[in-house]
Amino acid sequence: MSNAVMRRRFRPLAASTLMIVFLVTVGVACSDSEATPTPQAAAVSTLIPPTPTHTPTLTQTPLPSTPALHPNDLPTYTPAIISFLPESATVAVSYAMRDLRQKLELGDDAVIGVLNLRKVNWPDGKLGCAPRSVSPALRGESGVAGYRVALSYGEKGYVYHTDSEGTVYYCVRAELLSDEGEPLAFDPIGESLIDPAQSDLAQRLEMDTEAIEWVDLSAVTWIDSSLGCPQPNLNYTVVNIPGYRMVFRVLGDEAVPITYIYHSDGLQVSYCDADLEVLPPPYGTLEPLIIGTPEAE
Numbered sequence: 001m002s003n004a005v006m007r008r009r010f011r012p013l014a015a016s017t018l019m020i021v022f023l024v025t026v027g028v029a030c031s032d033s034e035a036t037p038t039p040q041a042a043a044v045s046t047l048i049p050p051t052p053t054h055t056p057t058l059t060q061t062p063l064p065s066t067p068a069l070h071p072n073d074l075p076t077y078t079p080a081i082i083s084f085l086p087e088s089a090t091v092a093v094s095y096a097m098r099d100l101r102q103k104l105e106l107g108d109d110a111v112i113g114v115l116n117l118r119k120v121n122w123p124d125g126k127l128g129c130a131p132r133s134v135s136p137a138l139r140g141e142s143g144v145a146g147y148r149v150a151l152s153y154g155e156k157g158y159v160y161h162t163d164s165e166g167t168v169y170y171c172v173r174a175e176l177l178s179d180e181g182e183p184l185a186f187d188p189i190g191e192s193l194i195d196p197a198q199s200d201l202a203q204r205l206e207m208d209t210e211a212i213e214w215v216d217l218s219a220v221t222w223i224d225s226s227l228g229c230p231q232p233n234l235n236y237t238v239v240n241i242p243g244y245r246m247v248f249r250v251l252g253d254e255a256v257p258i259t260y261i262y263h264s265d266g267l268q269v270s271y272c273d274a275d276l277e278v279l280p281p282p283y284g285t286l287e288p289l290i291i292g293t294p295e296a297e
Contacts, residue, residue: 085117085184088147089119091166092162092164093117096149096160099160099168099170106153113151114151115150115151115176115219116176116186116216117148117183118178118184119147121146122144124144127162128161128171129170144163145164146161146167148178148181149161156282157283159175176282177283179215185217190217193244193266194214194246197262197264200269201262201271204271205250213248214247216246217244217246221240221243222242222243223280225237227272228272242266244266245261246261246263261273261274
């Protein structure tokens, strides 16, 4: 075959080959152009700051301030007797204690107890117990308001008569227990026991508490576990138990007053028959009483 013939056959083949290559190239180019993202304009920063946007802020309202406590502002210990008595009674008790401390030559650390406190309207300026030589300011007066203060030191009791201004007289022969005047609660524990005892007595007698009169409150140190009211055929432990003795009164038939007694250890109250009552010093002089169970014969 001649060269001329070969050239005529090759030209159409080459042309078709070039066309195929061209079409493939265009297709690839179109495919790449669709996948390539369109260029975006770059952000240009300026030297002018943007206008600030107001953002609301939450401001916490402070709580009311509490003033700081200084040593002088702190509460100081005050005897319970101060908060439960009128000022004149507090003065009377304080002056009586001071006089007894001097009389017995006691130190400031000696413990003097209050056994009993009653508000009394004395018949005259002698206060029912004053010596013959009376202050002119008191002589001849009638109806002097004052107090009957029974104190204790050790196993002994001391009775003072006072007015409401601080005048005190020591009564040598006075009895510790008395129904003269109006009883006063001299400490919070004793005061808290009056209502329970009165309620118990009202249930026993099946009557209203208003019909029961509170007559007396006395501080007592019981000398055994019977709390001063030993029952027959029972054994009791010898131990000192601080407590109280309460007395109530009810008008019986023909308006005859009847007395009822309650004893307490400061936590509970219990009725005590007067025939079984045993009062320890300074109210009595009895030794600890142990009632044992009789031995079988």
